[in-house]
Amino acid sequence: MKGLTYLVLGASGAVGRACVRTLTDRTDAQVVAAGRDLPYLARVLQADAGTDGARQPDSVRLDLDDQESVESVLAGADVVVNCAGPSYRYSARTAQAALRCGAHYVDAGGDQSVIDATAAAAAAHGRIAVFGAGVQPGLAGVAVRAVAARLADPATTRIDAHCGGVQPLSRAGLDEYLHAVRSRTGHPGKIYQQGALRTLPPDKGKGEGKNNGTGVPAAFPGTAHAHVSLDEECRAAAEELGLAALRWWNITGSAEIERALAKALGQQRSCAETLRAIDAAVSGARQYFRISLHGTSDGATVHTVLHCADSYALTGAVAALAALEDPRGRTGAVWMSQYVEARRFWDRMATDIPGASLVLDTADATHGADVPTSYEEFEEGEL
Numbered sequence: 001m002k003g004l005t006y007l008v009l010g011a012s013g014a015v016g017r018a019c020v021r022t023l024t025d026r027t028d029a030q031v032v033a034a035g036r037d038l039p040y041l042a043r044v045l046q047a048d049a050g051t052d053g054a055r056q057p058d059s060v061r062l063d064l065d066d067q068e069s070v071e072s073v074l075a076g077a078d079v080v081v082n083c084a085g086p087s088y089r090y091s092a093r094t095a096q097a098a099l100r101c102g103a104h105y106v107d108a109g110g111d112q113s114v115i116d117a118t119a120a121a122a123a124a125h126g127r128i129a130v131f132g133a134g135v136q137p138g139l140a141g142v143a144v145r146a147v148a149a150r151l152a153d154p155a156t157t158r159i160d161a162h163c164g165g166v167q168p169l170s171r172a173g174l175d176e177y178l179h180a181v182r183s184r185t186g187h188p189g190k191i192y193q194q195g196a197l198r199t200l201p202p203d204k205g206k207g208e209g210k211n212n213g214t215g216v217p218a219a220f221p222g223t224a225h226a227h228v229s230l231d232e233e234c235r236a237a238a239e240e241l242g243l244a245a246l247r248w249w250n251i252t253g254s255a256e257i258e259r260a261l262a263k264a265l266g267q268q269r270s271c272a273e274t275l276r277a278i279d280a281a282v283s284g285a286r287q288y289f290r291i292s293l294h295g296t297s298d299g300a301t302v303h304t305v306l307h308c309a310d311s312y313a314l315t316g317a318v319a320a321l322a323a324l325e326d327p328r329g330r331t332g333a334v335w336m337s338q339y340v341e342a343r344r345f346w347d348r349m350a351t352d353i354p355g356a357s358l359v360l361d362t363a364d365a366t367h368g369a370d371v372p373t374s375y376e377e378f379e380e381g382e383l
Helices: 014-026 038-049 067-074 087-100 112-125 139-149 171-183 232-241 255-265 271-283 311-323 342-350
Strands: 005-009 030-035 058-061 079-082 104-107 128-131 158-166 190-193 196-199 206-208 225-230 245-252 288-297 300-308 332-335 357-361
Touching: 005 014, 014 030, 014 038, 014 311, 030 038, 038 058, 067 087, 079 087, 079 311, 087 104, 087 112, 087 128, 087 171, 104 112, 104 311, 112 128, 112 232, 112 332, 139 158, 139 232, 139 288, 139 300, 139 342, 171 255, 171 271, 190 225, 190 232, 225 232, 232 245, 245 255, 255 271, 300 311, 300 342, 342 357
Parallel strands: 005 030, 005 079, 030 058, 079 104, 104 128, 128 332, 158 245
Antiparallel strands: 158 288, 190 196, 190 245, 206 225, 225 245, 288 300, 300 357
């Protein structure tokens, strides 16, 4: 929106720089990029601007661990977009600081406890605080709501979803993963069915490849490992919509990545060793990321698949698009999937995200719908 100032925190990271690029490409408003290392941030912004005359944002130094300087930097911003992580360390206190400064707040991360802790302050300041403005949480909840919106009766709507791929992992991303699993912020091994969480039998909750009996779509390669796990955001969507069932599988792209994460959880490897092991696994593989959903209701079917090569760039672009939503008249703290109009936002992935591919069909594949049968059918894009 014109006349607003957008301040992007963590702007030199993979998520933050994608957020900055999207904001400067899509708005004439002032964009300010904030990072801990100002010389490095300047090099990143220069590299992203390239030689095509792209507009460069202003920049400012900000270390979120330096509480004395945070509010002085946040002052004057109309919308603060936090792309710094891990979110369990920074989201709650940064949101509070932004709200005190009179800014709306958008965060690529966050969980239900942060939303609950922020809601009163956001309402008191007359501002909106949007969390999960990324992929998972974020597009995961949007996708569930978008599929449900295309089916007539939520009470008979059943959705199966698969999300993941082969991606590098940052230190912040690893910290986020370990914290989520150890703190049980989601519901591993659980599905939502008929108004309650239920345990999926072990032989249905894990598998490998498209013929593993868990329904892993052929859009994923045969090396995919699937683990049923329902996160807080998608559970909230299922409850709010009154779905008959929601089953969600997280996809790990290879056995090597799965082993590395398991050893990190068991504290058999340090974070540095884990990251090296994952880097080695990713470097020898084709990188991809996908969200695939299949919904049915009273004989009607919706199938959709979002594909990209870089989930970090996708997260940054999604955070920017959420920040560009009109916040006027909106107060409180919410998931992004509750903040945006889900069906419209999901459809924008086909038009507004460079390098992303989106398939959307409203007929069963066995009756002629053009549903990809293998991951090679997706073209790799810029993300």
